[in-house]
Amino acid sequence: MTLQGKRDSIFASARTGFAIIVAIIVMSYGLFFYLETSAEFQIRGIQFERSKDNQVVITEGIANRLESSVELATTKFRVMASEIEEIGDSAQLSARLDQIESLYVDRLHSGLAAMLDKDGAIVWLGGGGNNNGSGKSGYYGWNVGNNLSQYSWVQKTKDALAPVFTGEHAPGNNNIDLLVMTHPLVQHGQYRGQLVQFLPAGPVAQDVGQNLPEAQALSVLDLDGKFVLSSDESLLHQQFFSSEQGLNTVGGESEDLRNAVDAGLRGDTNPQRVLYRVDGEEMLTVGVPVTEGAAASNNAPVYYLLVTTPVSFFYKEINQVLVAQRLQAFSILAGTSVSVIILAVFVNRAASLDREVRRRTSELQASNTLITQQKKELEKANEDLKQLDRMKDEFLNIAAHELRTPITPILMAAEELEDELGKRSDVRMIARNAKKLQRLVQNVLDLARIENNTFKLAKEPANLGEVVYATVEDYRAQLEDKAGSAIVYDMTDVPMNLDKTRIMQVLSNLLGNAIKFTKQGTVTVSVTKDAAAGKVTVAVRDTGKGIDPEIMPRLFQKFATKSDSGTGLGLYISKSIVEAHGGTMWAENNADGAGGATFYFTLPLAQ
Numbered sequence: 001m002t003l004q005g006k007r008d009s010i011f012a013s014a015r016t017g018f019a020i021i022v023a024i025i026v027m028s029y030g031l032f033f034y035l036e037t038s039a040e041f042q043i044r045g046i047q048f049e050r051s052k053d054n055q056v057v058i059t060e061g062i063a064n065r066l067e068s069s070v071e072l073a074t075t076k077f078r079v080m081a082s083e084i085e086e087i088g089d090s091a092q093l094s095a096r097l098d099q100i101e102s103l104y105v106d107r108l109h110s111g112l113a114a115m116l117d118k119d120g121a122i123v124w125l126g127g128g129g130n131n132n133g134s135g136k137s138g139y140y141g142w143n144v145g146n147n148l149s150q151y152s153w154v155q156k157t158k159d160a161l162a163p164v165f166t167g168e169h170a171p172g173n174n175n176i177d178l179l180v181m182t183h184p185l186v187q188h189g190q191y192r193g194q195l196v197q198f199l200p201a202g203p204v205a206q207d208v209g210q211n212l213p214e215a216q217a218l219s220v221l222d223l224d225g226k227f228v229l230s231s232d233e234s235l236l237h238q239q240f241f242s243s244e245q246g247l248n249t250v251g252g253e254s255e256d257l258r259n260a261v262d263a264g265l266r267g268d269t270n271p272q273r274v275l276y277r278v279d280g281e282e283m284l285t286v287g288v289p290v291t292e293g294a295a296a297s298n299n300a301p302v303y304y305l306l307v308t309t310p311v312s313f314f315y316k317e318i319n320q321v322l323v324a325q326r327l328q329a330f331s332i333l334a335g336t337s338v339s340v341i342i343l344a345v346f347v348n349r350a351a352s353l354d355r356e357v358r359r360r361t362s363e364l365q366a367s368n369t370l371i372t373q374q375k376k377e378l379e380k381a382n383e384d385l386k387q388l389d390r391m392k393d394e395f396l397n398i399a400a401h402e403l404r405t406p407i408t409p410i411l412m413a414a415e416e417l418e419d420e421l422g423k424r425s426d427v428r429m430i431a432r433n434a435k436k437l438q439r440l441v442q443n444v445l446d447l448a449r450i451e452n453n454t455f456k457l458a459k460e461p462a463n464l465g466e467v468v469y470a471t472v473e474d475y476r477a478q479l480e481d482k483a484g485s486a487i488v489y490d491m492t493d494v495p496m497n498l499d500k501t502r503i504m505q506v507l508s509n510l511l512g513n514a515i516k517f518t519k520q521g522t523v524t525v526s527v528t529k530d531a532a533a534g535k536v537t538v539a540v541r542d543t544g545k546g547i548d549p550e551i552m553p554r555l556f557q558k559f560a561t562k563s564d565s566g567t568g569l570g571l572y573i574s575k576s577i578v579e580a581h582g583g584t585m586w587a588e589n590n591a592d593g594a595g596g597a598t599f600y601f602t603l604p605l606a607q
Contacts, residue, residue, distance in 0.1 A: 021341070024363070051314035055286050056271045058212075059307045063288040066208050066220065070181070070302060074163060074292050075426045077183035077195050084115075084185065097124050112140050112198040118158075118191055120149030140178065140198055141171035148196075157182040157194045163292075165302040167201060167228030167237055177201040177236040179228055201236060205229040215313045219306040220290070223265055228303065257285055264289050264304045275311075282311040332373050336366045446573045447558070457499040457580055464494040464503070464536060464603070465527055471507040472525055479515045479523055487511075489525040494536050496605055502577045503603075509570040510540040510599050517544030518596065535583070535602045543596040546589040555587060578603070 087093045097115065113126040122144050148154050153164045161184045170176040179199040185192040209218040209231065219240075220229035227235040240261060254276035264272060264287050272287040285308045289301035414430045449455040472489045479487045507525075514523045521543030528537045547555065554560045556575045561568035575585045578601045585601040 021363075025341070048311065048314055052273055052284065055284060055307065055309060056273065056288075059286040059288050059305065060271060062208055062212070062218070062307065063290050063305045066303065066305060067290050067292075069204075069208075070165070070290065070292055072430075073181050073197055074183070075429070077163070077181070077197070079424075079426055081183055081185055081195060093124075097126065111200075112142075114142065114196045114198070115185075115193060116148060116154065116196060117193045119147070120151075120154050120158075121145065121147045123193070140176060153180055153182055154194070154196075157184050158191055160184075161186060161191060163302075165228075166222040166224070167226060168198070169237055170198070177233065179204055201229050202233065205231065209307075212307070213313070215310055217308040219308070221261070221265070221304045221306070223301065223303075225261070225265065260285075260287055261304060261306070264301065267300055269301075284309050284311055284314075332370060336370060444569070446576075447569055450573065450576045455576065455580060457502060457577075459497045459499050461495065462498055462500050464496055464498065464538075465492040467498075467500050467503055468492075468507060468525060468527055468538065471504050471511065475508070475511045475515060479518070482518075482520060485518060485520055485522070487523045487525070492527040492529065494527060494529050494605075496536070496603065498581060498603065499577075503581075506574040506577050506601065507538070507540070509574045513570070513599075514540055514542035514544065518542045519544065521596070529605070531605070534605050536605060537600060537602045539598055539600050541590065541596065541598040543590075543594055546595060547587060547597045552587075556585065574601075 084093055084096060087096060111127050114122050115124040117123050122142060125142070125144055142148070151168065153166050153168070157164045163184070164180070164182045166180050168178050168180045170178050177200070179201050181197045181199075183195045185194055205218060205220075208220075208229065209216075212218055212231075217231045218229065219227060219231070219235065221240055222228050225240040227238050227240065230236055241258065254274060257274040257276055260272035260274050267289075269289055272285075274285050274287070276283055276285070285306055287304060287306050290303040290305050291301055410430070414427055417427045417430070418424075446455065469489065469491050472487060476487050479485050511523065511525070523543075524539075524541045526539045526541075528539070530537065551560055556571050557568075558572045559568035560571070578585045581603050583601055583603040585599070587597055587599045589597050
C-alpha cells in the first residue's frame, strides 16, 4: 500500500471513530434526559398522592376545630334557652341573662349575643365590642330596640323553629362581616323569640385556619351556598354557584367541584377531593362537611368547608432537590462528554489501533464513573426523603405539645360548670370530649417519642397485682353497666420495679378494647408469676367477636385498625411500653369455642 493510501485509510478510520463517539454522546444525553424525566415524574406522583392524603387530614382537622366551636355554641344556646324559656317576667329575664352572660357569650372573638322577641326586635344584648373591651355598645351596628325581622335568618329560624347557621354583613360604617348562629325560643309549643350569636368572620377564619400556609385558601359555605368565612374577604356573602368572582377564585367552573359541593351541602359526609384547572394552573380542592357535633340529633351539615391548594405547592419541598440533582448529573455528563471529545480528537490524530483501544477503555471507565455518581445521587435523594420523614416526626411532636395547652383549661372550665350547674349531660359531654382529645394528644406525643427514641420510663418499686387491681376497678362499672357482663380478677402479689403509670396505660388500653368488643359476657384478667423463668405474664381475655384475620398480621403496627372510632395507635404504644420494660406482647383468638380474644404481655421479675 502506498503512503497516500495509508493516510487515506487512517483518515477514514478516524472519521468513522469520531462519528461513532458523537453518536454515543448523543444517545447518552437522550438516555440521561429520559431517565431523569421518568424519575422526576415518579417522584412527583408519589409526592402528590401523599400530599392529597395529607390535605384531607388537614382539612378534616380544620373542620373539627370549626365543628367544636359550633358544637360549643349550640350547646350553650340549648342550655341558655332551657333556662330562659320558663321565665315569664321581662325584668327577671333581663337580669338572669346578664347573670349567665359570661358563660354563654364568646369572648375569644369579641362575639355579640342577642335575644329577639317574636317580632324580631332586640330585647337583650350581651358581649360585643372590639378588642379594647367596649361591650354592649352597638359596636356591630345593633342596639336594644332595633328590629331585625328584615334579615332572612330571622324569618327562617321563626318558620322552621330550628337553628340557622349563616353569615351577615354588620350594618353601619364598621365594615364587619359576621358569622351568625341562631336558636329558637319555644314555650308551650309557641314561638317566643330567638337567641342569636354574631362572631366576626375575620378572627374566626384566622383562628380556624391558623396553620394553613399562605398559598392555601380557606372557604366556608352555609347550606345556601353562601360564603360565610373565607381567606379572601371579598368573597364573603357571595353565592358559590352564581357569583362569577366566587366561581373563578375557588374553581366553581369545574363541574366536578360543583357536584362535590352540592353533594356535601345535601348531606354527603365523605371528604371530597377535586382536581381542576383555573387560568391554566392545576388546583386541588378538598371539601368536608361541618356538623353540629356529637350533641346533635343527626349528622346533617350546617356548613361546608373547602381548602384549595395549587398543586405546585405540593412540589415546593422537592423541586429544589430535583433541580440540584439534575444540574449536578448534567454537569457530570457534560464534563464527561467534553473529556471524551478531547480524547477522541487526540486518538483520531494518532490514528493508531492501540490508542483506539485505550480510548474505548476510557469511555467505559467514564460510563462506570457516571453510573457510580448517579448511584450516590440516588442515595442522597433517599437520605433527603429520610430527612423529610424526621421532619414529619418533629412536626407531630410539636403539634402534640401545642394541642395539650388548650385542653387543660377546657377540662377546668367543665369542672367549674359542673360545680355551678350540677352534673348535666351537656357539661359531661364537654368534659368527655376534652378527655378524649387529651388521650389522643397523649397517644400522638407517645408516638413521636417512640419514633424519635426519646421514650423514657420512670421505674419504681411497686406491686404489679395492686396496679392491675386498681386499673380493673376503674373499668368495672363501665363493663357492668352492660346487662349480663362482668369483669373477673383475683388479686395476686407480685413486687417488682416498673413504671406504674405506663403499665396502667397498657392495661387501660387492653381493658378498654375488651369492653368495647364484648357486647355481653365476661372479661377475665389474670396475673401468673413464673419464678423459674424469671417473668410474670398478664392476660386479658374477653368473649367478644375476636380479632379480624385481616388485621392480625399487623395488629401491633401503627394505625392498624378496622374500628371507626380508633386511631390504631393504642396497641402499638402498649407494645412499645412493654418492650421498654424488657417484656413481650402478643395476642390470639380464643380456641375453646367461647369466642373473643386474649392479649398477653410479660414483664421480667428482675429489672
